[in-house]
Amino acid sequence: MTNKKVTDTLKRIANPRLLLPGGRADMQAFDALSHRLGNLLRNDEVALELEELPSQTSLNERMGLYQLCATHYRGDGEVWDVGTAAGGSTYCMARGLKDNVSVAHRAIKGFDLFGGYSLEAFAKHPVVKEYVKKSRGAASDLDLFRHLNRDFSEFVDPVQLDLSVGFAPYSNTDSVEVVHLDSAKSLDLWQATFPVIAESLLPEGSWLILQDFERCRLPWHWMVTADLLRNGIAEIHSVYDGGTVHLHLRKKIPADIVDQNVAFDYTEDQIVENVALVCDWFVARPHFLAHFNGEFTDVVWGVLAYALKFRGDETLSKHCARNLTKDFLRKNKIYAMEL
Numbered sequence: 198m199t200n201k202k203v204t205d206t207l208k209r210i211a212n213p214r215l216l217l218p219g220g221r222a223d224m225q226a227f228d229a230l231s232h233r234l235g236n237l238l239r240n241d242e243v244a245l246e247l248e249e250l251p252s253q254t255s256l257n258e259r260m261g262l263y264q265l266c267a268t269h270y271r272g273d274g275e276v277w278d279v280g281t282a283a284g285g286s287t288y289c290m291a292r293g294l295k296d297n298v299s300v301a302h303r304a305i306k307g308f309d310l311f312g313g314y315s316l317e318a319f320a321k322h323p324v325v326k327e328y329v330k331k332s333r334g335a336a337s338d339l340d341l342f343r344h345l346n347r348d349f350s351e352f353v354d355p356v357q358l359d360l361s362v363g364f365a366p367y368s369n370t371d372s373v374e375v376v377h378l379d380s381a382k383s384l385d386l387w388q389a390t391f392p393v394i395a396e397s398l399l400p401e402g403s404w405l406i407l408q409d410f411e412r413c414r415l416p417w418h419w420m421v422t423a424d425l426l427r428n429g430i431a432e433i434h435s436v437y438d439g440g441t442v443h444l445h446l447r448k449k450i451p452a453d454i455v456d457q458n459v460a461f462d463y464t465e466d467q468i469v470e471n472v473a474l475v476c477d478w479f480v481a482r483p484h485f486l487a488h489f490n491g492e493f494t495d496v497v498w499g500v501l502a503y504a505l506k507f508r509g510d511e512t513l514s515k516h517c518a519r520n521l522t523k524d525f526l527r528k529n530k531i532y533a534m535e536l
Contacts, residue, residue, distance in 0.1 A: 259286070265406075267292075269404070280379035280380025281308060290305060291352070309380075311355065343355060370397065371400055381417070387459065401446065404446070412439075419472055438488050440488055472501050
């Protein structure tokens with residue numbers, strides 16, 4: 198595959214904001230409307246409650262988790278929060294389940310190492326500061342999770358483990374209805390978690406939420422999303438801040454897709470085709486582009502660069518990385534160092 202092929206494939210998405218019928222003015226109008234709707238959202242009682250949580254998710258993402266569990270959860274399987282940290286995202290889903298009057302069965306597992314990260318990361322958060330003060334020297338991440346989700350203790354259980362080595366025993370065929378995945382920050386963690394998740398999800402009507410979808414360093418999110426869309430296995434139901442994607446599954450994820458994805462066994466052509474497929478989906482729905490932090494084109498080039506880097510194509514990866522704007526690299530210094 199030539200460098201020109203990469204460039205030609207991406208030419209049509211060089212500036213997706215201008216693909217709107219009215220051009221940039223329409224996008225500005227949409228941004229203004231989004232801002233107004235965001236202000237209205239903040240006046241909502243649930244939104245105000247969720248906004249107070251110690252979590253690295255946005256309010257928009259938190260409301261997405263809440264709404265999914267409050268309106269779409271059927272009660273056919275468990276809810277998993279894989280990489281829950283302090284438990285803020287678990288709280289959002291638990292709050293949704295509590296308000297879902299159509300189901301009798303509610304069960305959430307929050308998986309994390311609970312090794313001290315949350316107490317440090319959220320040390321200045323008012324909720325955490327108050328908890329630490331009352332704990333009198335006995336504070337821990339695990340106890341913080343329990344404290345935060347104390348109103349839902351009858352159906353919320355924390356699971357303390359190292360996901361990279363201890364997740365496999367939780368594989369339980371066709372038993373999970375919703376998975377919020379916020380732990381796959383490295384290929385090793387993705388390889389340790391995704392096969393278990395794919396096996397455990399219900400074969401029809403389950404939900405897979407890929408957090409940090411816009412982070413270029415996690416190209417496996419784009420690869421598996423493209424594979425699922427192409428084969429009619431899932432549809433993208435909604436998109437939230439940070440590009441967080443809610444996938445609604447129509448079928449069981451086949452073992453061959455899982456195996457190819459966790460091995461990252463893609464040819465150069467397959468990588469470009471997968472990225473282009475996801476691009477086409479977003480370009481056809483430009484209202485979702487507002488959920489990406491920064492220009493969508495930068496995210497695309499970054500995903501391509503990292504995907505090729507993981508495949509071992511350093512030269513082609515660097516070629517793609519040269520298309521990243523200076524502004525994007527300044528905001529994401531890690532990309533400049535790694536690419």
